[in-house]
Amino acid sequence: MADAKREIERKYESDDSGLPDLTGVGGVAAILDKGVVELDATYHDTADERLAAASITLRRRTGGSDAGWHLKFPLGPGVREEIHAPLSDSLPEELAALVRSRVRDAELIPVVRLRSARDLRHLVDATGRLLAEASVDAVTAERLTEGGGTAQWTEIEVELAEDVDPVVLDKVEKRLRKAGVRPSKAPSKLARALADTAPAAKKARRGPKKPAKPAKPAEPVTAGDHILAYVRDQRDAIVELDPAVRRDVEDSVHKMRVATRRMRSTFRSFGKVLDRTVTDPIGVELKWLAAELGVDRDREVLTERLTAALDAVPGELVSGPVHERLRLWAGASHGGARGRVIGVLDSQRYLTLLDTLDALVADPPLLEAAAGTPEKVIAKAVRKDFAKVAGLVEQALDLDPGHARDLGLHEARKKAKRARYAAEAATPALGDPAAALTKDMKSLQTLLGDHQDSVMARQTLRELAAVAHAAGESAFTYGLLYGREEQGAAAVEAELPGVWKGMRSGASV
Structure with missing residues (x-):
């Protein structure tokens, strides 16, 4: 080894x-x-x-x-x-x-x-x-x-x-x-x-030097230049993270998933810059890769949440082998998922995707708007994404607490993530306003992400409680944890209107 x-x-x-x-x-x-x-x-x-x-x-x-x-x-x-x-x-x-x-x-x-x-x-x-x-x-x-x-x-x-x-x-x-x-x-x-x-x-040179590298792109000027620079960074991140993912280095899977999401979001946000008839099929492959990488990652994140919650419960309130049940649930798919991820990275489909990304960066499918100024083209796309977030947040908050609101807030979270990445891509061109929006969307994404994690945690706790009950064990602790998760989600929903109001007033891209 x-x-x-x-x-x-x-x-x-x-x-x-x-x-x-x-x-x-x-x-x-x-x-x-x-x-x-x-x-x-x-x-x-x-x-x-x-x-x-x-x-x-x-x-x-x-x-x-x-x-x-x-x-x-x-x-x-x-x-x-x-x-x-x-x-x-x-x-x-x-x-x-x-x-x-x-x-x-x-x-x-x-x-x-x-x-x-x-x-x-x-x-x-x-x-x-x-x-x-x-x-x-x-x-x-x-x-x-x-x-x-x-x-x-x-x-x-x-x-x-x-x-x-x-x-x-x-x-x-x-x-x-x-x-x-x-x-x-x-x-x-x-x-x-x-x-x-x-x-x-x-050998016509003076003194030793590094092997020739691809020519460094010129400083971005047009809208297309800026968007391509961001796409190139994500391509590089995927390639560079590959060895770390294979070695199961901490947080490497998450970072690669983020790179795929950033690129896919960029294709969708800036469809006036890059031809979506070309980028949409690539987006499908990026979504596939992110999903394969997430088979183990999502369970890992949920395990950390539930373990921390269980550790906070006083010992006298832990009824039955709850720790053992959680440990078995957490490890049920890890080995198989790791093997699956390695299989994906060794697959011809993945290697073809990498080749496709190289080709995209080398010969980008630029549209007419790509030649425009960032202040006009990129800012317009960012404002459009922000408007979508605004509509979804307000629509979800108008719903009564329950399953429908949970789904609405989850959709708002996904759009907040997309708006964040769009603002992030725009920051080198638009400066402080885009940087501020990136920060706001990250905060909103974190808040709504905590809410969605609570939704998923409660679903898992119901499943674990059912298994424990069938085995003749007490389900009391699972119910206790469920109640705490429910309270946490309610607190997020109560906090959200005030947080969102502050963010709306600061959207000035």
Whole structure:
């Protein structure tokens, strides 16, 4: 099985002078010579280097203390998450799956081989605790694809030890700079290798640089520019969250669902900008993906709510095995749902959706209004969405408490979410008024969401109570929880008119 760790390191240019003395820097009490380690790494990517373009590295390495397969995702400057799998001849499927949203149907092939003679030192404090590893690496790079060449260089690498304050790296860097050592121009060995070993026709450059990335879009000007920028952000979020969802990282499923909803809402809100005959079928696929992702997520949220409510009940009022019933209900579908989500992410339907989103961003179906000014086109669409929310909220509040009002408030919540995303997309163009509306719609969505969660919680409590009763257990605690949920929903309904009145007066987009 693969395991993961956070890697925090910095790289520097090196000459024949090697590593300066770092004793006394950042709590370093001693420098332990660990000898020279021979490392041999083969990096894999698609022929068009999709992983490198996203600053992702995938390698098989022998030598050293961590031989095996390494997959690294960027988290920020000098910070990467490294996922390690045992050494094997072929790429482990669990790692291949984590880059599938980038690779799609393309083949992963060996692109570069790096052989490094690593002169390794341990920087330790007065107690002998490891603070960082510092090394001088003599690197030989060989491009394995057609037309490539070779390159050699030496660099200094300093990697922070686990659970050590990164300020150590800042102090080490200050000492290195004082000694004339400068940060590497390349963000990684692979980036430098790809640049230095590129075919001759592609090597007209000065100094190492990152692999070529898609051209950064120009600053948005028209309404179409702004909407496309927002759609592009959601496309990127879906692709980037894919590995986290596969690994069941906390909140990753929710974030991917939000990205799909944002994009789908944008298609509907700005139908005068993007041709809905093109975007509606994509919206159907986004709705499918969100629904598949939500199979487990909705139950997870409801479980958290019911567990917190049960924990607040005094022990003497908990009658029967209520905790156990809730635990069994919560876990009934988790394993199956997780497998289902992975199946969805591995499906051709999902990969086709990703390709479709790429095509949409590359060649957007812009309508005539897309060339208009944001102040006219985007603002009009946002006001229209807000008007729909207003109508639904007022209609629901005119109904008597009960099932019909619950449904009306649920519809208002969905439209509030759509208006929020529209205002969010509009904020870079319209500024503070759109930002204020985004905040208001988020607050309204949260309030109505709490009401809808109460509706769903009461439905679940009725079901659990029926099961408990059939098993000869007391249903008292379920009734108690039901009553509290009912009171909570009534409180939301009582609060809503005042909250809504304040929001109406602030709608000035």
